[in-house]
Amino acid sequence: MTNTQMMDTEVNNGVNVEALLGAREALDATPEAAQFKWRASSAWVNGTHTTTKIDTFFGLGEEQSRGKEFTVDTDHPEIFAAEDNAATPVELVLSGLAGCLTAGVATIAQNRGIQLNSVTATIEGDMDLQGILGIDDEVRNGFGTIRVNFQIDADASEDDIKALVAQSQKRSAVFDIITNPTNVFVTVD
Amino acid sequence: MKNTTTVIIGAGQSGLAFSKHLTAHSVDHILLERGEVANSWVTQRWDSLRLLTPNWQTRMPGMAYSGNDPDGYMTATDVAGFIKDYAAHTSAPVHGNTDVRLVSPFADGYKVETTQGDWFCNTVVVASGACNIANVPGFAGALPQAIQSLDLLTYKTPDQIGDGGVLVVGASASGAQLAKEIQAAGRQVTLSVGEHVRLPRVYRGRDICWWMDAIGLMDTHYSEVDDLKRARKVASLQLMGSESRANIDLNSLAEAGVRVVGRLQALDGQKGVLSGGLRNHCALADLKMKRLLQSIDQWIDAEGAADQFEPSEAFADTHLEDDTPLSFDLNGESIKTVIWATGYRPDYSWLQVPVFDRKGAIRHEGGRASDVDGLYVMGLPFMRRRKSSYIDGVGDDAADLAADLVSNLRRRAA
CATH class of the missing domain: 3.50.50.60 (FAD/NAD(P)-binding domain)
Structure with a gap:
């Protein structure tokens, strides 16, 4: 579907659903093309400050280059005796969850013919620092609880809007990453 | 030949x-x-x-x-x-x-x-x-030897279950029914819940199956469905056939004493790891139930038949404790038997x-x-x-x- 056609449709959330559905059909027939690898490469700057660069990924059976590079910095705030050059890694995890769920809301709304006017979310994670500081072994390092609160203005009923958010969680990679375990291999060259 | x-x-x-x-x-x-x-x-x-x-x-x-x-x-x-x-x-x-x-x-x-x-x-x-064949998840084999393991073909009655608590994995029709009967037999049941289809047994005075038939849902042809793959994978209805025509949703099971926890994601040594997505699994089920009941109400209104049925009813959303656990210990006393109610193939x-x-x-x-x-x-x-x-x-x-x-x-x- 071209952009012109998209403008013609009544609902436009800026998501090309036909292309996504086409991709789903194609990848169902060729599951090997559905195998993706996402990457990032990081370099320590100083103190708790790290810069991570993101460019290529693998998918559809070959290397994919965006032709540009994204840079994400992480650091810690001054109360951690750090320089506060950037957001903390855990705040980027929250950003990832917000970005993933919101992208899902927009896509599903488009597929269901629901026009979105605005979508905002506030997201908060509870963390007991006794975990990462090694004070109490029974306290985990990561978030104890995460709360996401969406405010959505859309041409749909309250329940239809809730259903968008529920379906978005069902199909969200980051929601799955956070709610379910993953095997992680960390090696040193 | x-x-x-x-x-x-x-x-x-x-x-x-x-x-x-x-x-x-x-x-x-x-x-x-x-x-x-x-x-x-x-x-x-x-x-x-x-x-x-x-x-x-x-x-x-x-x-x-x-x-x-x-x-x-x-x-x-x-x-x-x-x-x-x-x-x-x-x-x-x-x-x-x-x-x-x-x-x-x-x-x-x-x-x-x-x-x-x-x-x-x-x-x-x-x-x-x-x-x-009873479906079991790939990690079922990692269950410690000391834990009794049953599935939908080998489970017959609560009498076959040894002492101790029971984990029922799966909350579709079979899992919900087993949880109810085993809890009623005096065992502490923990029910691991993933995606499920919640429905009331009776709505506006009629069996929910009567409604699904009447409004044409059961006759929906496969060619009319947008996402057939998904439609073919929908879990069995969380219903039970009983004389009392009671509901068997998570609220009624929790009232009966069943502990409701998230989907079992992995077995890690003596530990079971549960999904933190339980709230959304329940939200999806609540919303889909509401949508079905609304379409029944709309059908009644379109037929002009409101006087032939009991008034519209609302059902409380699934109630979950704030601190639903994310893991359980298979080494402790709490769970001695696991029943895989994870479908058939x-x-x-x-x-x-x-x-x-x-x-x-x-x-x-x-x-x-x-x-x-x-x-x-x-x-x-x-x-x-x-x-x-x-x-x-x-x-x-x-x-x-x-x-x-x-x-x-x-x-x-x-």
């Missing part, structure tokens, strides 16, 4: 309905059944099982439930009795105690090898059911015909195999209609597919 036009594999409701239609078309055929008619209803279900659907909905081509309790729910023994009566009523050519060992392409048809000799036929109907190990997709399912177009000529399947979820996997659904599907089979034979003869 003996010859017949069509071999139907399985003499349950699907095979018998198909047989009835083939007889009407004067197609020479036999049914092969490894045990007796309705074998799996008798031997492969737990003791207390009742149909999810009310008795009046036990309708097959040419014969329907005729007892004095149309709103009740049959036991598995009653169902087997009904199906046996149907086999007699239709004089179905059933060859019992005949195990099918292999079905393979042969000449322009199929060779069916059995424990009672071989058959050659032009067409085959796979009516051996969708519930031959068909057994096609005897079917040596290239009809399968990469997941081992038969590729079919509304029950007609896509990749070979003259092979049909019956009774799969949403195969031709939403009701395809229900007893009430086999009649219409068999009528369609028998007609297709007859035109297939004519085409080949031409």
